[in-house]
Amino acid sequence: MNLPSKLMEHAVQEFAKMPGIGKKTALRLVLYLLKQNNESVQQFTAAINNLKEGIHFCSNCFNISDEIICSICSNPARDHTIVCVVESIRDLIAIETTNQYRAEYHILGGVISPIEGVDPDQLQIASLIKKLNTGNIKEVIMALNPTIEGDTTVFYITKKITDQNIKITTIARGISFGGELEYTDEITLARSLATRLPYEKYLQRNEE
Ligand SMILES: [Zn+2]
Structure with a gap:
């Protein structure tokens, strides 16, 4: 896939690592994000960051x-x-x-x-x-x-x-x-x- 931007290519590669997401879908998601305002994109990235940093596994059942x-x-x-x-x-x-x-x-x-x-x-x-x-x-x-x-x-x-x-x-x-x-x-x-x-x-x- 030939993309006009290295930054975009990088983002597409990251999305394409997810299960069930091919390169074409990844590109669609990246283009969608580009169309959103800064605040929405920040909310999106914050949700992902908080997920990894804030989540625990229950010490009793591992949920x-x-x-x-x-x-x-x-x-x-x-x-x-x-x-x-x-x-x-x-x-x-x-x-x-x-x-x-x-x-x-x-x-x-x-x-x-x-x-x-x-x-x-x-x-x-x-x-x-x-x-x-x-x-x-x-x-x-x-x-x-x-x-x-x-x-x-x-x-x-x-x-x-x-x-x-x-x-x-x-x-x-x-x-x-x-x-x-x-x-x-x-x-x-x-x-x-x-x-x-x-x-x-x-x-x-x-x-x-
Ligand atoms: Zn539990």
């Missing part, structure tokens, strides 16, 4: 938060004896959008994957196990993507739970095997949460 503890973990109206384990913040957002779940989360930051070199130490698994073994949790809902890696991760975590009283459940497989939570429609996702199964039943069903 994105403006405070040390996120708005979900600090909400007294939520049930803090149930933990829903998800892979990413996008999955948390997907479940929150259903308005069906009123308890806590725990974001792993990925799943165990020997092929991609992701082992348990790189994920928030130790912090989850610690939380589950405090005796304060009644139920843990495994809401990982239905993939081999997701299943491996659930298996690994459940083997480390020493508190015998915790109910371990998985979300129902309304979602196709190999699919992704993030792209599932709200109804399927809400139903999957409502009809979650005890992990033992899920294992039996897979063996049938």
